[in-house]
Amino acid sequence: MAQQAAPVGTMIGDRIRVPRTRIRVGVSRRDITPPVGIRAKNWGPADWERSEGVHRPFALTALALIGDDGRPRLLLAVDGTWWRRVADEQGVRGAILDGLGLEPDQLMLSLSHTHAGAVLCAADAHLSGGELIPGYLEALAAAGIAAGREALDGAEPGLIEWAQGRCALAADRELVLDGRALVGFNPAGDADDTVVIGRISVGGRVRATLVNYACHPTTLAWQSREVSPDYVGAMREIVESATDAPCLFVQGASGELAPREQYTGDVSVADRHGRSLGHAVLAALDALPAPGDEVTLDGVVESGAPLAIWAGRPAEADGSASGTTTSVDLPLRDLPTLDELAEEWKDIDPRSREERLGRARNLREGYIDGPTVRHPVWAWRVGDAVLLGHPGEAYSRLQRTLRARFPGVPIVVMNLTNGPGFVYLPTREAYDRGAYQAWQTPLAPGALDLLEEHASRVVAELLGR
Template identity: 70%
Template sequence: MTSHSMPSTTRLGDRLAVPRTSAGIGVAVRDITPPVGIRAKNWGPADWARAEGAHHEMTLTALAIVPAADPGAGPTEAVAGRVRVMITADGTWWRRVADEWGVRGRVLAALGLEADQLTLSLSHTHAGPVLCAADEHLDGGELIPGYLESLGDAAIAAAKQALATAAPGRIEWARGRSALAVNRELDVDGRALVGYNPQAEPADDTVLVGRITSRAGETLGTIVNYACHPTTLSWQNRLVSPDYVGAMRQLVSAATGAPVLFLQGASGELSPRQQYTGDLDVADRHGRSLGHAVLAALDSLPAPGTELELAGVVESGAPLAMWEPAQAAGGEAIAGCCDAVDLELVDLPTLAELEAGWADIDPRSREERLGRARNLRDGYIDGPTVRHPVWAWRLGDAVVVAHPGEAYSRLQTTLRARFPGTPIVVANLTNGPGFVYLPTQEAYDRGAYQAWQTPLRAGSLDRLEAHAIRLVAELLDPAQ
């Protein structure tokens, strides 16, 4: 990371260790920009349904990570072992279990992977196409089933290419900071709103960056993990867009000559200050601000495959400590699991009760809320508790913790504080089922949107955190 731990007494030969993942690495990208006219109505106030074009290209990127002993074995042999495939895609959110599994299940079957070997993460842009085949009957919805099919095709093709081209390489991890995200829990005249709260404590500003390089030092890609809702663009905008992720990706890709995998962090209560606009320039400005933070983190790393060593002392006007690059290795351990935690449900109102409770709001907004509630119940809620899955991977010196919900940022700050020497990637909106908010107790107490929208009882975030801590501890110390 950019802050290095050292012994209390420094000696010649000591090193500033760079956390790394050493493995066979393959990266592949596909364009998943949807067709003009697809349904992209993600906001209640929108008086339109069909997208009229694209702001930036929407992409899907696959990263294959093959354990160091396996590169060269080929994808068929490799998938039988500890290979991991990470797929990131510009997408909104899954609204039904069947749609998510329709894509991810196809990828697992096509690659012969087990459930714990694949993550499919959405960026959570609110300006993307609707990912819900049940909306086929609505304006623009006739294009959704075909788009979901093409999304699965793109994921399979990219993953196969990434596996087939995997060659010895490394991911080196650094931490940066970005002020893009702020707390979006604002109380005005006794009402809980969703918008920038200038009185709140500063938001988690961590940008976790992974520089992906070949053994020869060629940049193959960049992993960017940051927590901030992509809600810059809203109902005034009629173009599909990756929101701020698009301009960030353009800036970083232009500087590095390589693709970018964006993983949306634990951002349940985080967003940009300025949002809910149709101004594309605002989204691009947000993206550039994050992109510069990513580039700064990348520039904090030494040359690929090296770390700084205290090599000697040069006598000048002062005795000069000479920290010089030295070849480095390590980070070969690859392991992972998928393990679910039981979470309790609230006493859910019926759809009729919800409709009556929302009778006084705008009809378009009411129908949007009812549609989300209807879809949430389909294939997910069938008892007093739900099984919430968590994917935990050890990638050398780093750990990935991913789940399908929208956890508050406390999930990532808790994990990183508990394991301070380990780069921990935390990804919301990954795989499924469980596309629900996991708010803090404070959010329930103030009646926040995220708290009354989720079917989960207060305390679910605490249980998720405890579960994730246990999984990470077991990965880092399997003997415990």
């Protein structure tokens, strides 16, 4: 199917209204590149455990938002893998909250989900390279505090103007081959190609770009021994070179989405993927009028044909802000014991078996404490837009559903944000296929449906609908 350019605004009378937010904004960044030698074994087939180099630097970028309610809100976009234990996520986020004097509803810490980063699990400190993990987690918290404080203290009146682009990088990764469900490019599958972009400006000058896209950063796998932000690194370089301002990336609802070409050790492939997304972002940004303007019908000039003249004119922007932290009860499926899993996986190679068992063990610590689990959701309204984050790995239907139910509203949907609850939320069809995401998650079929309905109610309430 041919891709169509996304609209940059809504036609209202004689003007094209760009969704925008007038708000105090602050931006700050810290380098969080993991030290060489840290444990970076994120794949079962890996026959190595310590990183041996760095492909591209890792970044923690803070975006402070202070609307007309006067309540500061802080988004931390972090190049990182995923939390393997509730205790580690709570330790890092809790230290940042304490260090900045914020309440839990005021902070969203969102991981990019690179699969070529440091292991974020202090319980692995006894393993090769693991001795560097506790110190790295402390450094993450310190970077979050320092960048957050700088962003909050430096916040000044600005604008966020929202655009939507398209990028063909993401593809469906649920391939069925000879009756077996695999995790890899499915040429017959459909993929959400939406990129949501926020251009953040102060006094007419771009201060930052917020990019929300759903695609697993799984380009680089066990063959690469360098830590890497995957495609996010090259994307960031492309956008920052063009805008001369920091770029924040937040992972969308990408449970079933990944690049077509992945599981490689060739870093040039990750860079190529990043350029693809970066150019899509720039194309959408270039379709926006100048900061603070909206395109307005300025008159008609008679020529060989009557010419409609459109020009940029200053526009008003909404400065309202609100937020909420809620949770939804999600059902659990009947879970096999760890012994039963070990027996089920006894015939696969030992390294992969231990990786699977370790993930299953970590999922049971701190998240599951009854017949259902309380899955948290954070949501902020900032002017015309809504930012919604949760800690799971929802399928892209979550973001498609929200955007369809609230047309014209920029909705930033973020997986892997805050915690606890680092679990897949697949569609019912994925369970029927026996997809990896379905048998790996402790959640029962229907959990995604419940999250969608809950998130829809939360967004409706924030928008006053």
